[in-house]
Every structure is written in structure tokens, then in C-alpha cells.
Amino acid sequence: MSLEILREAEEINQGYGTFVTLIGTLQKGTPIVVKDNICTQGIKTTAGSKILSTYIPTFDATVIKKLKEKGFFVLGKTTQDAFGFGSFSTNSAYGIPKNPVDKTRVCGGSSGGTASFISLSKNVNYGLGQSTGGSITCPSAFCGVVGLTPTYGLVSRYGLIDYANSFDRIGPITKTVKQAAELLTIISGIDEKDQTTYDKSEDYTKYLGKGIKGMKACYIKETFSEGVEREVRDSVLSAITELKKKGLQVEEISFADLKEMVPIYYIIAMAEASTNLAKFCGMRYGLESSPENKYYSDYFKELRMEFGEEEKRRILVGTFIRMEGYRDAYYTRALKLKNQVTNQFKKIFKMYDLIIMPSMPIVPPKFEDVKKMSPAQNYMTDFLTIPAALTGLPSISVPVRKKGLPVGIQIVADHFNEGKLITVGDAYER
Amino acid sequence: MKITSEIVKKVADTARITLSDKEIEKFVPQFEEIMGLFSQLASIKETGSEYSIKTINQLRTDTEEECLSQEEVFSNTKNHEMGFFKGPKIK
Amino acid sequence: MKDKIKIGLEIHVPLNTRTKLFCNCKNSEEGKPNQNVCEICLGMPGAKPRLNKEAFDKSVILALALNCKINEKIIFSRKTYFYPDLPKNFQITQYENPVGISGFLGIKNKKITITRLQLEEDPGRLQHKADYSLVDYNRSGVPLVEIVTSPDFENSEQVIEFIQKMISILDYLNIYNRHAGFRVDVNISVGGGNRVEIKNISGTKPIQKAINFEIIRQKIKLKKGEKVEQQTMHFDNETGKTFLSRKKETEEDYGYIYEPDLSQIELDKKEIERLKKRIPELPFQRLERLINEYSLTESEAHVIILEKSTADLFESLSKEIDKNILKNWIAVTLRKVLNYNNLKLSETKITKEKVKELISLQESKKITPRVAELVLREMVSNDDSIEKIISRLGLSKMExxxxxxxxxxxxxxxxxxxxxxxxxxxxxxxxxxxxxxxxxxxxxxxxxxxxxxxxxxxxxx
The missing domain is CATH 1.10.10.410 (Arc Repressor Mutant, subunit A)
Incomplete structure (x- = not known):
């Protein structure tokens, strides 16, 4: 690696706040930037939260281990919403990353640091993001880069600091579809350390440079209507026209209940998150003080004061909806409905190879506008990424706009059909 | 759903979160708005499918592996003493 | 039925797997504190549980041996509560769909219903100092089976009979880490009153004492016309009394959710059949058979079948040694030596061949029964030949x-x-x-x- 890479990374970090930790020493191999909720042995891993400001893992996440074996080195750990709790990377305890096109706008969340940096860097092409409710797709679309969210279970989560284990996925954020395919080939595969993984890995680069004639896609009418900005709609529709020209067959379908998935998703996500965050209590790792002369509940509360506002909010709501008397109506019911929705999508994939929609309903908003949003309004902006998040389906976000604020097209495929996403994404880029 | 400051306090206590009065004041309406969103669940029609959790049956064999060294065990905390982690009082 | 006593049990049995339930750390509390720990059983951020197949199989085997119905889909759950010995501040246990439900175990003239049998992880171990606590996580993640019964017992004798029978079954199945010891929660109600739970008692004698004390305590209260409150108590073995636990500031609401890091487990019929094959003849079945086949008295047979290994020894030597000599030898001499050392036969260095040699030395009057017993004591921890032991101890036959x-x-x-x-x-x-x-x-x-x-x-x- 040349000094130039380091110098550039420092410069970008100063201008855009993309790193929690930037490794300042020269290393051999291919540089990659990694979201800060993925454990790196000996390198501070904070998940964007103050509560983990001192955590240095004793082990590498499986994806990091695999990347190191293939000659990659970690250039830095990128800024994010604490624990992935956010759509704009504004809930970060380590500086808020900015949009590469317009510094007054957000870069999307929660993998904002990775997406912003990959978009800005001339030297670094590979980044790791992580998605729970759309945290790869959203910042990739807002920053004009490629983001691939693999099928749940294709990539090991071992070493990922949990947000909602049922939905959490690690995936590539890169400049091109080809680079995403390369990265996915390396990081995917069954892992005995994550018992929810499948043995379904492939060499995804073989799906590059293939024609898309004969592939059948649909777009959901409702994802181009209410709540979707005109700029976004127009850009994505013209991208669809281009894809049609290249031979993709596209039909319109209707999926009226799309927005219903938002509460289903958030209930499960928050219920799980609130249990995941129970472990942070000033013992064993992370922020701590002296436990002497303190009753345990008081000591735990003292330390847990340090959670950020959104962390507290999700812990509280997540705790509430699994309490006796509410659990069945919210948590248990949401699980049932999750399955119902997945079956609905499975039916669509009996007829179509792909579903196309915008990545986000809006262009990257200004920081001041995000501040005005209420938490619930905030959650609703995820309504286009939540369908794939809730169902564990793979998706890719590819930039569709060369000028102005970035917009992404989101393509979703059936489980373990990443190959199709790569073929279509790559065909669009060419 | 009506959310009161009492509910928020009770939940906060269960989750071992201390909230200032100002925070409670802020959280109550937000909590209510979020629960409003979540309550839409009641109107979604169930088509009879059961919840399902994935089945993989990829279990671990019962073989020993090396544990962490003492240095690693305590590398993330100052609160340890004679090989034990130091914690708060119970009684 | 004014004085009707109802007692129910929750028995926690540590399994004897090589490794813990969710990680590859050694399942042992021996050695230094925090020696057998890793990122998983310390609950480090990023770590995930990995279910031990052998622990799972053993829980199914026990459920089958206790006549439980095995759930088709078995799920793990998170039980969230805050405590310094619980690394994640949630315990991975089972709530909906445990391993087994609706089983039973018979004791004299009674059938005790087992409502559920579940697999879960043990927390670490706490030591209380004046101003703080010290925590050792070697026990964190040790596999436990929890057996829950209906409140079918009417007195402490029945409870003890049940527990002894259970221990014997655990021994036959070779699944129980008896050095770690089982722990029991007992709930008791008298005369249809409120239920009092006594937490965490280990050892049969303390269990019996605790139950008897609590029954009398409740009876006295009722006689005085007072109400027994529903509460959780502890038992102090020193004073022989139950006492009220410190009331928690808030009643814990465990807020169970499914454990999303572990997938659901489906057991097909073939797998269940395979596990059934691992169940040997159980102690109460063997008791019947030994009485009939070897015309033993019930009490003789009872002592011999107590441990699978002593029953095996009896049966394998019965073809070579006079049955009457053998039964006395195993039921009296051997049992005495084992009890004295608090060991199971399989945990000693005593072999079938040596026992045979020793008995024949005794029978040919080359050594006295007293010498035979002294030699047997040595054999517990010593590999030496009998000849060597005899001469080392200066026990050679006197001229x-x-x-x-x-x-x-x-x-x-x-x-x-x-x-x-x-x-x-x-x-x-x-x-x-x-x-x-x-x-x-x-x-x-x-x-x-x-x-x-x-x-x-x-x-x-």
C-alpha cells in the first residue's frame, strides 16, 4: 500500500467524518474499509456507540478472517448509527458522516461511513456494510455506490455486534457490481460459528457479463406512488426503460400492503435489539466505572445512562412489546406475519426472477430536515428496504443517476439468487 | 394506545435505564406515536400461517477447543481481582 | 382435605458433556477461576451461541427415558433479566416448545407427572465481598436439563424417593455430571393455600429438611388463622430453617423471545429411534429382572442396581462366582467402600478381573474378608496388582x-x-x-x- 492511500483516507475522514478508527500504519495487500460493528481482533470495535468506546475484540469476525486470508487488510473502521439504529447515520457517537455530493446532506444509514468513503476514495474500492432494515441499500443509494445485501444465512454473522439477529446481514459496498461480486465470493459460505448459515456460496463473478434477455422482472406499482419523490421515481423508471432495452422483460404488479411491513419489521427488530443491548452493563467490557459499594441494579443503570437517545428509545420500546400482556399482540403476532409476508414474496418469485423498486423513496435529505422528523416518521422512510429485510431476500442497489443527488435502483431476487442480481446490475452498468 | 409516564418509567426500570424527567417528557409522546404505528398490526389479516423459524440442524460436535488466555479474558476491563471479574454488590 | 399438601419440583441437572452448551470450552469447574471461558460464554459483543449436539441428544434421551413426548419442533428462547453472573443478561433457555413435555416417573403407588423437560445454560458463580462481588464464569454456559413436575407429591419421603430414582436413571443414562450436583426448587402449598417456592437446594437431606420445615411452618400459620403468602424462600442448611429471599426492587418480567441465533431443531422419527437405542435397561426394569432371574431379595437387588456399573459387575461375574458370595460381596463390601469414597464404581480403578481375583483369594481362604476389604480400598485409586498391594500393606497371609x-x-x-x-x-x-x-x-x-x-x-x- 502506498502512503497515498493513507493520506487520502485521512483527508476524506477530516472532510466527511467517515471513520471511527483509521489505521495509520502501512500494510500489505488490498485495502478494505469495514463498518465498526464487525469485530476486528486488536482493533477497537464500537458499533458506533459510546458504550463500546473501549471494546477491543479478542477475535476476528469470520468475514474478516476470510478477507485476511485473501490478502485484504483493514484500512479503517467506519462511522455508523450506534448499533445500526438509524437511516441517516446521524445517531453516531463518533462524528456524523456527510454525503459525498453535498456536505449539508446525510449519507444514509446505518452503514454511512463505508458508503460515503467508497464513493469519495480514488484508491479504495471495497467496503463492508451491514444491514438490518436496509442499512446497505440506503447509504449506497444516497452515496451513489453499489450495495449488495446477501440472502440471510449466506454470509456468516459471527463477530457482528448484534442489532436484530433475525435480520442482520453483512454485505459488500463497492464502486462496481463486479467488485461486489468479488467480495461476496470471498465472504459467503457456511460457518460452523454461525448456526444460521447455509452452504450456498458460489463464485459470483461467473454471473458477470451475461445477457439479461429472457429474464423476467416486475415492479411494484405502489413503490412508485405515494411517498416516493418525483426525482427518484423518474430516475428509476428511466433506468427500467434502459434495462428493457437490454432485453429485460418487465411487468407491473400491485402489492397494496407494502407499508404494513414497517411495523412488523420494527417490532421484531426492537424486541431482539432490546435483549441484545442488555449485556452492556459496565462489566467484562465496554464503558465501566468502579462497581464497589454499588447495588447491581444501580450500577447497571449508572452505566446504561451512557446509551444514546435512539438506543434508549429502542431498548424501551423493544422491552415493552415483549412484556407480559403485550408480547402476544405485538412480538408473537409480528413473527407470524413475517412468515405470511415471506410466503407472499415467494409467490411472486414463482412468476418473476426479479422485483424492481427504488432503493429509497427520497433523495438524501438535509441534516436540518432529518432533525425535524419524529422517530416514527423516520422509521417510515425505510418502507422500501424493509420488504427485503423482513423476508431475508437478497437485494442490490445500483446508482442510476450520473448528475445531481444520487438515486439508487433496488433489485430484489429470490433467496440465494444473488447471481441474478449480479447479472442484471452488471448489465445495467455496461 | 395511551402511553403514560408511569408506563415509560416501569419499562425503563425493567430495562435498567434511568431517565431524567425531561427525557420522560420527551419519550412519552414519541413512545405513543411508535406504538400507534405498531398497533396497525391489529388490522393486518392473518391468513393462517404459523410463525416459522428456520430449521438448519447444523449442530456442533462435543469437542474441546482452547479457551481464552487470562490476559485475553481481562483485556477489556479494569475490574478484575485474583482471576475473578469484579462486579457490583448483590445484597 | 383441609391439610392436603401439594409439592412440586424443578430439578436442575448438569450434563456431563465434554464441552459447554454453546461453546467449545471445557465443561468443568475444576482449576482456576475464569479458566474455561471464551468470547461466547463471556457474552462478548459479536459472539454467537453454537449448540452442542451431544448435550442436545442427552436431553432428548432423558426426556424419552422419562416417558416425555418429544416436541416435533424444538426452539430456544431468551429469558432476559439482569444479574452479574449472567454474561448476556439473558439466559438461553426454552419457553415455548421445550425438548419434552407430558412425561411421568412412577414411585411407590404413585405416578408423578413431568410437565416439561428443557435444556438451558447455567450462569456463572458469584462470591459476595463486603463492597462488591467476584464472578467466575467457568460455570457459565454449562448445559443444564430442567425437569419440572406437577405438584403431585404429598410428603418429603415421596420427593426423596423420586429424586433417588431420578439420580439412578441419570446414572444409567450416563448423562449426569454428579460432581457438579443437581439443584432443586421446591414449591409447597398446604390446604389449598398459596404456593411457597424454596429455591436452589442441593442434596437429598437438605431437600427433605427444607420440605418438612416448610410444611410445619405453613401448618402453624394456618392453625393460627393466618394466611400463607405466595413468596420465594431460601433454605439455610445450618439452621434447618427456610427464610424469605430479599425482595427484588422490581418484579422481573422476563420478556421471552425466540433465540434468533439458533435455528429451530426438527427431530424426525429416525433420529428419535436412534436416540432411543442409547437408552439402556433402566434401573427399575433391571431391579425386577434381577429379583426374578437371580432370586435376590428386593433389598439386595436394590443395592446392586443402584449404579449401573455395580449391576453390570454382578451380572458378568455371576456366571463365574457363586451367586450368594457375589451378591454379599457387591451389596455389602463393595458398596461400603464406594460409599466411603463417595465414588461410583466406574470412577475407580477397580476392574472386574481384580474383583474376581480378590473374591477367589478370599474364598480359598488365602486372605481374610477383612484383608480383602482393605485391599479393595486400595484398589479404588491404585493400579497395582493385588499381590503387590497385599505385600505393600504388609497384609500377606500369616504363617x-x-x-x-x-x-x-x-x-x-x-x-x-x-x-x-x-x-x-x-x-x-x-x-x-x-x-x-x-x-x-x-x-x-x-x-x-x-x-x-x-x-x-x-x-x-
């Missing part, structure tokens, strides 16, 4: 002349006793025999010594 010499010297040293005997005191003779036997370290046969003394006394006459 007749040595006995004669000893008798002569004892008679000389105890003239008073000799006198007494001559004056008709039979007890004096017993004393003299005892003196000689003591000097031989038990190597001499008492009857022979007696004969020798009488002979000598005659001669002196």
Missing part, C-alpha cells in the same frame, strides 16, 4: 507359626485376662482374640485365633 507366636506373646502380656477367663469370664476370651487380630492387622481369621488361644491355654494347663 501358622506367626499366629502361634503372637498368641503366646499376647497371653503373656495379658495375664489378668487369662486369669479372668479361667475364672469363667467368657468376655476375657473375646478380648484376647481381639488383641491378637489387631496385631495381625486383620490378617488372621478370628475363629482360627480363638482355636489357637484355647489350644494354648489347654497346653499351659
Amino acid at each position: 501358622n507359626r506367626d499366629v502361634e507366636n503372637l498368641v503366646t506373646s499376647v497371653l503373656k502380656e495379658n495375664k489378668l485376662a487369662v486369669e479372668d477367663y479361667r475364672n469363667g469370664k467368657e468376655k476375657a476370651l473375646q478380648f484376647l482374640v481381639g488383641q491378637v487380630v489387631m496385631k495381625t492387622k486383620g490378617r488372621a481369621n478370628a475363629i482360627k485365633v480363638k482355636e489357637e488361644i484355647l489350644e494354648k491355654l489347654k497346653k499351659i494347663n
